Amino acid sequence: MLFYIRLALANGSVHKTFLGLAEAGYIPGAMYTLSTWYTKQELTKRIAIFFFGMFGGTAISPLLGAALLKLDGKCGLFGWQWIFLVEGLFSIAVSIFLFCFLPERRGVPVTSNQANISDSGGIRPMKEPLAPPGKTHIPFRLVWNTLTDIRKWPHFIATGCVFATWSPLTTYTPSIFVELGFTRSKANAFCAIGSLLTLPVILLFAWISDKSSKRGLTVMVAIFVYLIALVILRIMMHRVDKWGKLGLWTAVNALAVGYHPIHNSWIQINCQSSEERNISVAVASKNV
Template sequence: MSDQDIMAEKYAVRKKSSIRRPWLTLCAFRIDFILIPVLALAFFALQMDRGNISAVLTSTITKDLGITTNQINRIGPRVWLSGQLFAWGLVATFQAFVQSYPAYLVTRILLGICEGGFIPGALYYLSTWCKKDETSLRTSLFFYGQMFASATSSLISAGLLNLSGRHGLEGWRWIFLVEGLLTLFVGIVFTLLIPPNAGDGRPLISFGRWSYFTERESQIIRDRVLLDDPRKAQGHVQISRSDIWKTLKQPRIMQHVFLTLLAMSGFQALTQYTPSMIKSMGFSAIRANALASVPVYCSIVWLTILSIGADLSKHRGPFVLLAITWNVISYACLRKTPYASSQWHRYGVIAVAIILNVGWLSVYCHTPQERSVALALVVMAANCGGISGSQIFRT
């Protein structure tokens, strides 16, 4: 779409729209109230299934499968997202029945394949509903699903470990089984409630008979987004090899990729083994998993403050820098904490050590194709950071 086409589209939308600010605020609130919880719920399921390895490591999985943590460290709009949810939910459930290391590898690889496109797909879907200056807070609210899952799944795992030995299943098998079944339930809820596309508020459960929005509200939702970025009028976009190459050549995008790669390396290493480290301080496996949830709940408050500040000031860089500086200082404190100090002292340091980057990136992408490729690159960088980070803690 040329600059002239963009200006013409923007003028046309303005001409046919008589949107008053109260209506804009109401519609934005309705979008947040409907869309964010459903997407965050799906992200909750994703993080619960891919992150439960931190909990099962405090159980007897290494002994039962005859493996070490060195071996474990080797693992690195609606129809599409719903299909992924069901696919990884089934794989996550059947993890409970693996009997060998090769079977464990296969299920974890399949889990990664099934989950791979969810985050960039969901972020792109969310961006079609939001204006550019709304992305930081909305992206953070979406990632609350991941953070809430990290914290809550630790509490769920702590309870499930108590079932060890029931019906001949070890504690780690109960974790995989129950959390996998929860994901399948989330998949059903997600499929029934998610709106098909921006401005169309008819979920599958309505059978086309009702909508989350009135006809007037649906028009406002579409117009407010098009006024902000007329390129979104294209609807479904085709991404070519040239689009990918153009995105890769953008220095401002690649800096986000490398920033994420570096930051997530240390972060993933710490979070994956947080329950194990807490357990090594003398706490029981059940108590260690429960205590691991506390810093994540605290980080939700911290991220909210940063995101609101970024959206209000319209400056993302300083807030990202503040978050990274927090990590550097807390990691240094963690490194220098004497092992002879009390278990609660060492736990407190870990809690303090436990990203606006994605929201910042989304704002400065010029086209839907660029935004899609860039978000996928950042997620790939985060996963690569997890691969390198998991090698920090070895048997």
């Protein structure tokens, strides 16, 4: 989020600054909401499915943006104004729907589908979700203790290192593809490929994490795979033609965030309270 704010301020775009501020709480809030619904055994795969929506949207947005830019001049609006109008209205509509209909956590009554059969044959409730709703007020002292807890720094640093490269990469990928010689419409279409490939990647690492119960190791492997892709990109960038460069950039985009769903569930599981979990997820998700 801070990357977009810095970029917006550097370009003098106040509206982009407010856009970055407005979106900052979405992912941490969604991660915490999921933790009020699922146990630690269930959480990783659900977070991976949640990111299907995020990265699926990232794949569709360049195509949608290219279509909306063709409305440039219609009704006295520029193309970029159409993008803000249509996507903004859609976001507002979805937020109202979620506010009205999304319960805070799984309902208290236990149905036959929400129960386990005990050894004696009776029905027992499912395990409690990872994070029952906590206090409405989080004291500053808890915020400070969480931020200064050195055991959480690897979580924060890992996200910072990955997103420091991935955020600008995804932001400027369409421009990079145009500089390779592709038209703007083709560049936007090619951008969608990397985001679509992200979906099976995050699901694969989530499955590995659940099967092995080694969340930390899975996170490190996923980040290492992304690092290898960056190194190959750096070495081969000037040795291949534009299609080779397109493939390298696409691979980097696809592998960048394979670690992210596991990382989010890992840090939540290692927290001692719902309040600590709120703070940790917010920092780990939005510290760049």
